[in-house]
Amino acid sequence: LTLDIGAGNGITVNANDITIDATTTGTTLVTSSNSGLEVTAGGLRLLGGCADNEVLSWDLDTEVWACASISGLGSAMGTGEEGQIAFWTDTNTIGGSNAFYWDTGTSRLGIGTTAPAYAIDVSGDINVTGVYRVNGVQISTDDVTEGTNQENLVFLNQVRPVTDIFHPLTGTLLTAKKTH
Secondary structure (H helix, E strand, C coil): CCCCCCCECCEEECCCCEEECCCCCCCCCCCEECCCEEEECCEEEECCCCCCCEEEEEECCCCEEEEEECHHHCCCEECCCCCECCEEEECCEEECCCCEEEECCCCEEEECCCCCCCCEEECCCCCCCCCEEECCEEECHHHCCCCCCCCEEEECCEEEECCCEECCCCCCEECCCCCC
């Protein structure tokens, strides 16, 4: 086999091979081909018709190289900042907010704060539907049977007059000592 070509302009002829330096620029409208390559005025190159957030991917069904969205390849796009907990804002789109924040240095969750001081630190109102527990003990205003005398019980930052306090599970009358 004899090739009668001249060297230069990106073509190098060696004893056992030919090297082509095909530097190309620009875009084209070609989005698929069986080789994944195209020849342009600038030379030989990968397909240039892929849009933003698309990659050249082999399509086994059609047996061609084709532009494919990265979201169609099982990935997601989005923005956020360090510490923000990612959440879905749309199909294939992830976002973040400082209102939902993970402090990697302290392993603490902040809701409404980027400086959580506790394992879960909430800045703002909290609504609880169901049972609220502290160290496994149910806390509820229904746990106290209120009375009308002048002895007071401080309960969840409220002062309430009481006569008797009953255990919430057994119904047993409990006694309390006044400490002040």
